[in-house]
Amino acid sequence: MNILVCISHVPDTTSKINFVENDTQFDTVGVQFIINPNDEFGLTRAIWFKEKTGAQVDVIHVGTAAADPTLRKCLAIGADKAYRIDTTPRDGACVAQELAAFAQQHAYDLIIAGRESIDYNGGMVPGMLAALLDIPFVANCVGLDVDQGVATAAREIDGGREQLKASLPLVIGAQKGLVEEADLRIPNMRGIMQARQKPFEVVPSQNATPKTKDVSFEKPIQKAEVKLIPADNVDQLIELLHNEAKVI
Numbered sequence: 580m581n582i583l584v585c586i587s588h589v590p591d592t593t594s595k596i597n598f599v600e601n602d603t604q605f606d607t608v609g610v611q612f613i614i615n616p617n618d619e620f621g622l623t624r625a626i627w628f629k630e631k632t633g634a635q636v637d638v639i640h641v642g643t644a645a646a647d648p649t650l651r652k653c654l655a656i657g658a659d660k661a662y663r664i665d666t667t668p669r670d671g672a673c674v675a676q677e678l679a680a681f682a683q684q685h686a687y688d689l690i691i692a693g694r695e696s697i698d699y700n701g702g703m704v705p706g707m708l709a710a711l712l713d714i715p716f717v718a719n720c721v722g723l724d725v726d727q728g729v730a731t732a733a734r735e736i737d738g739g740r741e742q743l744k745a746s747l748p749l750v751i752g753a754q755k756g757l758v759e760e761a762d763l764r765i766p767n768m769r770g771i772m773q774a775r776q777k778p779f780e781v782v783p784s785q786n787a788t789p790k791t792k793d794v795s796f797e798k799p800i801q802k803a804e805v806k807l808i809p810a811d812n813v814d815q816l817i818e819l820l821h822n823e824a825k826v827i
Contacts, residue, residue, distance in 0.1 A: 580634040580725065580747075582625045583685070585678060585692035585704070586653055587615035588646035592697060598796045605796065607645070614649055617693025621753030623763055624723060625691055626657040632725075635659055639681065641674045643667060647779075654774035655766035661779045669789035671703035676787035678704070679711035687748060689730070694719055694752040702752075709750035717743055721756030 590596065590610045597606040614622070628634040638653040639662040640646045650661040664681060668674045682690060690712075695702035709716030721740065722733030725747070732743050732751060751757075766774070808816045820827045 580628060580632060580688045581686060582628060582634050582636045582689045582691065583682065583687040584618065584622045584625050584636065584638045584653070584658065585690065585708075586618050586622070586638050586640045586646075586650060587693060587696040587698070588612050588640060588642055588649045589615045589696050589698045596798070598798075602795045602797060603793065612645070612649060614652060615693050615696045615698075617695060617697075617752075617754050618691075619693075619763060620755055620757045621691035621693060621751070622653060622656060622658065623758045624753065625689075626764065627758070628689075628725070629657065629659075637662060637687075639664065639678065641666060641668045641677045650779065651774050652766060654777045654779070655770040656764045657770065658777075660777060662782050663780075664782045664784055666784035666786075670791045671699075671701045672707060672790040673787045675704050675707035675711060677785055678708050680785040680787070681782060682708070682712060688728075689725065689747060690750045691753050692750065694754040705750055705752040712748070712750070714748045714750060715745040716750045716752070717745065718752040720751040720753050723751060723757060 589612060591613050594610045598604060599606045622638065625634070625636045629636050636658045637660045638650060638658045640650055641664045643665070644663075646663060650663060654661055662681065664677045666677065668677075690708065692705035692708065694705070706716055706718065717732045717734055719735045720732050721735055724731045728747050730745050730747060730749050732745065733740050734743065735754075735756070806819065808819065817827070
């Protein structure tokens with residue numbers, strides 16, 4: 580089985596976010612980047628298939644050379660080969676088009692993408708990718724097994740889980756539950772050394788056409804300081820809720 584895992588290179592949620600160029604671009608200075616968590620759940624499940632069935636696991640990213648360390652980490656975790664489509668992604672449609680063009684030139688049985696990335700939280704790429712490839716798609720996937728070309732997948736729905744079956748090839752949108760956080764792999768020294776010898780290919784862009792444009796960014800308005808009211812001063816609490824918070 581050949582598996583392709585789509586990797587997003589995203590800021591760590593602990594990083595301080597700023598914007599430059601009159602609030603039209605994200606400032607990457609001093610920001611720590613990581614593998615998108617939903618993608619990492621998918622990669623870990625793909626490595627499980629590799630260990631259990633001998634599957635080939637490739638990883639791919641649409642972006643610039645800034646993401647190369649993240650792809651090297653994926654190789655150190657256990658992926659067999661890394662690809663980077665050399666372009667600046669403009670939106671989810673652009674990323675999906677680039678990935679689809681690549682996948683059409685290769686024979687993948689299973690394509691795993693994170694349900695969404697933690698930078699823009701668009702949640703669009705896996706569904707659009709499946710539509711462009713005209714193959715089945717399972718969103719919010721929290722369980723996956725494959726037997727003789729048939730995938731059994733579980734996904735989260737309102738009020739519970741739904742179990743589905745689909746023939747390969749298949750695209751899934753991975754999330755926590757596909758594996759647990761305790762199952763995530765930390766690269767060891769052997770894996771890091773082996774990653775240096777694994778294939779890493781930079782692929783030319785197909786010049787995909789974006790469908791949207793970022794006009795500007797802004798941060799959420801800072802919350803006011805908390806006012807603590809003595810427990811026995813109910814009148815002051817009511818006055819503040821009425822006159823300042825305007826909730827009563």
